[in-house]
Amino acid sequence: MTAANNTPASSSSSQAYGEAWYWDNRYTHDPSTFDWYQKYASLSPLIRLYAPRHHPILVVGCGNSAFSEGMVEDGYDEVVNVDISSVVIEAMQNKYSTCPHLKYMMMDVRDMSAFGRGTFAAVIDKGSVLSIPKCCGHNSRDNAAKMLEEVWRVLKDKGVYILITYGSPVYRLSLLKELNWTTKLHVIGKHQSENSSNWSRELTAPVPLDVNGSFSEAVGMNAVVHYIYVCIKVS
DSSP, rough: OSOOSSSSOOOOHHHTTTOOOHHHHHHHHOSSSSOSOOOOOHHHHHHHHHHHSSEEEEEEEEETTTTHHHHHHHTOOOOEESSHHHHHHHHHHHTTTTTTTTTEEOOOOTOOTTOOTTTTEEEEESSSHHHHHHSSGGGHHHHHHHHHHHHHEEEEEEEEEEESSSHHHHHHHHHHSSSEEEEEEEEEEGGGGGTOSSOSSOOOOBBOOOOSOOOOOOOOTTTOEEEEEEEEEOO
């Protein structure tokens, strides 16, 4: 998965996050299942709210997460997963070879031309787009924009892009504003299952944004949270 971890990475490793060789090497040496940011169980109320069960769903930067398996167990018919690493895609294809509801494809999220326009009802991204600005040098914003343009293209009209990240709205909303979305913001404690984040707002209740789409509700200084941007495609 081309995404940032929950903890700060060294500059050398974060610079390689956009490279297939980095992830091939990582998954070769550590094939154990890992879920970035949140597991499906903690996010399921929000996923159910926005992503229809009986339409194709795309998960970008899937890695070897069990997130998509959780979706299928929750009744989702078709979950397509893409990742830049051929090593992890081969491993996941083998793991789920008997599960017709899960599909795995090696793909760079900046070029998803294998999918037609309006293919998916929802795209789920646990941090992939926000790793690109950290790892692609002077073209970072262009590369992030390419991914978002591809996400927008493969979504159906009124389809939903769900981005889960540690990135504050102060820094992230400007990037998302470059496309024609209606954006909602949700917040979840990083350690939701441990109830230790000092953040008590209901997950399915959006946090207010002002008329410019900016964050208008303060998060407590001691709150340890992940932000969830729900971007609804406007054609």
